[in-house]
Amino acid sequence: MAAMTPEELEAFLAAHFPYLEEGRFRVEEVDDRYLRLRMRCHESHLRPGGTVSGPSLMTLADTATYLVLLAHLGPVAHAVTTSLNISFLRRPAPEDLIAEAHLLRVGARLAVAAVTIFSEGEQDPVAHATVTYSVPPLRWKEKETTEHTE
Amino acid sequence: MAAMTPEELEAFLAAHFPYLEEGRFRVEEVDDRYLRLRMRCHESHLRPGGTVSGPSLMTLADTATYLVLLAHLGPVAHAVTTSLNISFLRRPAPEDLIAEAHLLRVGARLAVAAVTIFSEGEQDPVAHATVTYSVPPLRWKEKETTEHTE
Amino acid sequence: MAAMTPEELEAFLAAHFPYLEEGRFRVEEVDDRYLRLRMRCHESHLRPGGTVSGPSLMTLADTATYLVLLAHLGPVAHAVTTSLNISFLRRPAPEDLIAEAHLLRVGARLAVAAVTIFSEGEQDPVAHATVTYSVPPLRWKEKETTEHTE
Amino acid sequence: MAAMTPEELEAFLAAHFPYLEEGRFRVEEVDDRYLRLRMRCHESHLRPGGTVSGPSLMTLADTATYLVLLAHLGPVAHAVTTSLNISFLRRPAPEDLIAEAHLLRVGARLAVAAVTIFSEGEQDPVAHATVTYSVPPLRWKEKETTEHTE
Numbered sequence: 001m002a003a004m005t006p007e008e009l010e011a012f013l014a015a016h017f018p019y020l021e022e023g024r025f026r027v028e029e030v031d032d033r034y035l036r037l038r039m040r041c042h043e044s045h046l047r048p049g050g051t052v053s054g055p056s057l058m059t060l061a062d063t064a065t066y067l068v069l070l071a072h073l074g075p076v077a078h079a080v081t082t083s084l085n086i087s088f089l090r091r092p093a094p095e096d097l098i099a100e101a102h103l104l105r106v107g108a109r110l111a112v113a114a115v116t117i118f119s120e121g122e123q124d125p126v127a128h129a130t131v132t133y134s135v136p137p138l139r140w141k142e143k144e145t146t147e148h149t150e
Numbered sequence: 151m152a153a154m155t156p157e158e159l160e161a162f163l164a165a166h167f168p169y170l171e172e173g174r175f176r177v178e179e180v181d182d183r184y185l186r187l188r189m190r191c192h193e194s195h196l197r198p199g200g201t202v203s204g205p206s207l208m209t210l211a212d213t214a215t216y217l218v219l220l221a222h223l224g225p226v227a228h229a230v231t232t233s234l235n236i237s238f239l240r241r242p243a244p245e246d247l248i249a250e251a252h253l254l255r256v257g258a259r260l261a262v263a264a265v266t267i268f269s270e271g272e273q274d275p276v277a278h279a280t281v282t283y284s285v286p287p288l289r290w291k292e293k294e295t296t297e298h299t300e
Numbered sequence: 301m302a303a304m305t306p307e308e309l310e311a312f313l314a315a316h317f318p319y320l321e322e323g324r325f326r327v328e329e330v331d332d333r334y335l336r337l338r339m340r341c342h343e344s345h346l347r348p349g350g351t352v353s354g355p356s357l358m359t360l361a362d363t364a365t366y367l368v369l370l371a372h373l374g375p376v377a378h379a380v381t382t383s384l385n386i387s388f389l390r391r392p393a394p395e396d397l398i399a400e401a402h403l404l405r406v407g408a409r410l411a412v413a414a415v416t417i418f419s420e421g422e423q424d425p426v427a428h429a430t431v432t433y434s435v436p437p438l439r440w441k442e443k444e445t446t447e448h449t450e
Numbered sequence: 451m452a453a454m455t456p457e458e459l460e461a462f463l464a465a466h467f468p469y470l471e472e473g474r475f476r477v478e479e480v481d482d483r484y485l486r487l488r489m490r491c492h493e494s495h496l497r498p499g500g501t502v503s504g505p506s507l508m509t510l511a512d513t514a515t516y517l518v519l520l521a522h523l524g525p526v527a528h529a530v531t532t533s534l535n536i537s538f539l540r541r542p543a544p545e546d547l548i549a550e551a552h553l554l555r556v557g558a559r560l561a562v563a564a565v566t567i568f569s570e571g572e573q574d575p576v577a578h579a580t581v582t583y584s585v586p587p588l589r590w591k592e593k594e595t596t597e598h599t600e
Contacts, residue, residue, distance in 0.1 A: 054381045055359040062354055081354045082560065083582065085235045085385040085535060087262050087280055089255040104266075104278050105239040109559050109584070110532060112237050114264065114278055116254075128254050128264055128280060130237055132533065134559070204512055204531045209505040231504045232410065233432065235385060235535040259409050259434070260382065282383065284409070385535045387562050387580055389555040404566075404578050405539040412537050414564065414578055416554075428554050428564055428580060430537055 002030045003074040009035075009067050012075055025063060033103040035068035038120075041096050052092040052126075057117055061086055061129035064101035065113040069133055072106055078136040082110070086129040095120040111135055152180045153224040159185075159217050162225055175213060183253040185218035188270075191246050202242040202276075207267055211236055211279035214251035215263040219283055222256055228286040232260070236279040245270040261285055302330045303374040309335075309367050312375055325363060333403040335368035338420075341396050352392040352426075357417055361386055361429035364401040365413040369433055372406055378436040382410070386429040395420040411435055452480045453524040459485075459517050462525055475513060483553040485518035488570075491546050502542040502576075507567060511536055511579035514551035515563040519583055522556055528586040532560070536579040545570040561585055 004012070006027035013025060029036040039060045041052065062081055069079055101115045110132055117127040154162070156177035163175060179186040189210045191202065212231055219229055251265045260282055267277040304312070306327035313325060329336040339360045341352065362381055369379055401415045410432055417427040454462070456477035463475060479486040489510045491502065512531055519529055551565045560582055567577040 054362055054384070055355055058358045058384070059355040080391075081388055083385070083387045083533060084354070084358070085280060085383070087254070087282065087383045088381055089262060091380075104237070104275055112239060112278070114266075116264075125254055128262070130235060130278060130280060132237065204534070205505055205509040208508045208534070212504055230541075231538055233383060233535070233537045234504070234508070235533070237533045238531055241530075385580060387554070387582065389562060404537070404575055412539060412578070414566075416564075425554055428562070430535060430578060430580060432537065 002032055002035075002071040004030070004071050006030055008075075009070060012070060013063070013067065016077060025060075027067060028098070030068075030071045032072055033068070035064060035071055035101045037064040037067060037099045037101065039063075039097045039099070041094055052094065052097060054086075054088060057088065057092070057097070057127045058084065058086055058129070060097055060099050060117060061101075061115040061127070061131055064099040064115050065111075065129075065131035065133060068101040068103050068113055069106070069111050069135075072103055072111075073135070076136045079111075079133045081131060082134050083132045084129060085131075086127055088127050090124060090126045092117075092126040093119045093122070097126070106135065109135055152182055152185075152221040154180070154221050156180055158225075159220060162220060163213070163217065166227055175210075177217060178248070180218075180221045182222055183218070185214060185221055185251045187214040187217060187249045187251065189213075189247045189249070191244055202244065202247060204236075204238060207238065207242070207247070207277045208234065208236055208279070210247055210249050210267060211251075211265040211277070211281055214249040214265050215261075215281035215283060218251040218253050218263055219256070219261050219285075222253055222261075223285070226286040229261075229283045231281060232284050233282045234279060235281075236277055238277050240274060240276045242267075242276040243269045243272070247276070256285065259285055302332055302335075302371040304330075304371050306330055308375070309370060312370060313363070313367065316377055325360075327367060328398070330368075330371045332372055333368070335364060335371055335401045337364040337367060337399045337401065339363075339397045339399070341394055352394065352397060354386075354388060357388065357392070357397070357427045358384065358386055358429070360397055360399050360417060361401075361415040361427070361431055364399040364415050365411075365429075365431035365433060368401040368403050368413055369406070369411050369435075372403055372411075373435070376436040379411075379433045381431060382434050383432045384429060385431075386427055388427050390424060390426045392417075392426040393419045393422070397426070406435065409435055452482055452485075452521040454480075454521050456480055458525075459520060462520060463513070463517070466527060475510075477517060478548070480518075480521045482522055483518070485514060485521055485551045487514040487517060487549045487551065489513075489547045489549070491544055502544065502547060504536075504538060507538065507542070507547070507577045508534065508536055508579070510547055510549050510567060511551075511565045511577070511581055514549040514565050515561075515581035515583060518551040518553050518563055519556070519561050519585075522553055522561075523585070526586045529561075529583045531581060532584050533582045534579060535581075536577055538577050540574060540576045542567075542576040543569045543572070547576070556585065559585055 026038045105112045115129040176188045255262045265279040326338045405412045415429040476488045555562045565579040
């Protein structure tokens with residue numbers, strides 16, 4: 001079960017990222033290690049030719065990872081992205097985008113998610129990203145670990 | 151339906167990559183856009199402490215992508231890797247590794263696959279990779295090229 | 301020698317990406333395979349705590365690659381990003397950011413640049429990115445295509 | 451100044467990675483944050499057509515990062531790769547390969563290097579990689595940090 005509800009996640013995002021347009025992101029489904037996030041299509045994110053810009057897709061992948069990590073850990077403000085890799089697969093239509101984020105690993109220090117992004121109503125993905133976050137210090141102070149993968 | 155059977159894929163690999171140890175890789179399942187590949191655990195791939203080395207995991211991700219692309223396109227010898235991104239998630243046990251490769255996109259010039267790697271009998275992945283291949287020249291017949299890096 | 305001057309590059313950017321704030325990017329130096337790009341610090345790009353957001357750094361890396369490719373090829377409108385990998389190294393100060401983009405390869409189909417990003421006046425980089433673009437169809441004239449993702 | 455000499459680094463590698471062929475890697479230059487590593491060309495690393503295989507290039511990038519980290523920190527056995535991204539730029543000739551590794555960041559928990567790989571005697575790179583290692587636990591036990599980038 002997720003540590004936070006969709007409403008709590010959206011409220012947290014609005015409180016901590018006041019520069020995001022209100023209502024741009026909507027959490028559609030959330031579980032302990034999975035989150036589906038909708039990003040509304042808006043003229044300012046369009047590239048010439050009526051497609052959604054690359055930076056918008058990167059922002060969506062990053063935000064979806066942040067939220068699925070919060071859904072797993074509870075409200076922690078200091079998680080930060082350490083790396084992001086994204087492959088652009090198809091030109092997105094000027095529609096809402098849906099990100100499906102799967103937490104692959106939450107360790108004492110790093111968390112990794114795979115994020116696949118679709119245009120509303122399409123089956124083939126428009127982008128695939130792998131995003132790594134640092135887990136905030138408070139977590140690893142509470143924890144002994146002998147893990148070597150991070 | 152896949153363009154090649156597991157046996158044809160293994161025979162192709164042996165013929166084109168004679169330096170691979172015989173029997174190191176086994177194709178366990180194949181479909182038009184999906185392939186599951188087993189890599190036998192062997193002492194020479196172990197790191198100190200009895201784990202499988204990073205380069206072995208990278209070789210597995212790369213090979214699984216190559217084979218799923220062949221399964222989709224049929225026997226084409228000149229596909230080459232243009233980029234590979236891998237996140238190491240957990241220390242693999244000294245067991246066989248299983249790669250699940252999904253083709254995300256096959257375009258006229260590039261193909262992209264997401265590959266998740268598991269230790270035999272484990273549920274949590276040990277690595278996740280995104281691999282991009284160039285699609286061989288024969289696919290776009292208008293063009294002669296001797297380039298192999300893209 | 302570069303195929304376009306800093307002023308031509310900035311004018312091209314403004315014409316093709318009307319949603320970018322005017323004056324946000326300034327080309328400070330350009331050569332055949334190198335470009336230095338300044339991104340003005342602006343309140344809307346700041347994360348809580350007064351740092352520049354990850355998406356702003358990704359936009360900067362992507363834009364610097366696009367411009368160095370134009371500087372090499374001349375004014376071509378249809379180059380598109382196929383993949384972007386970024387490592388966030390240090391928390392950037394709320395200052396202007398400077399991207400140094402080096403073209404590593406321009407092939408018939410793909411171009412790859414390495415981009416290192418610094419905060420104004422600092423020696424240690426805040427981020428390092430590798431960005432791959434498709435080279436526009438006009439470059440290989442044998443071929444008609446409407447694909448834009450590769 | 452580097453914490454270890456080329457000879458010490460090579461001896462450390464041989465002791466901890468007994469499965470590497472003796473003499474395959476030679477440290478040609480080392481500094482506190484820079485290392486140049488030569489990988490001998492050997493028939494077993496060749497792909498059909500006489501080029502060096504992708505996995506060999508990945509092994510070289512990974513090993514160069516490990517060694518430059520040792521050169522910075524001194525002899526620590528438990529550093530492990532957390533992620534590796536590589537772009538293949540040109541088909542390497544069947545010659546020795548030279549990796550130039552630059553440490554971009556050594557934090558309390560993560561270290562990141564950029565590695566550019568050349569064929570012996572060539573000016574244009576054959577590959578560019580970004581490699582992230584975890585810094586062994588003993589380091590972060592000794593250290594208080596308020597850093598947020600990892």
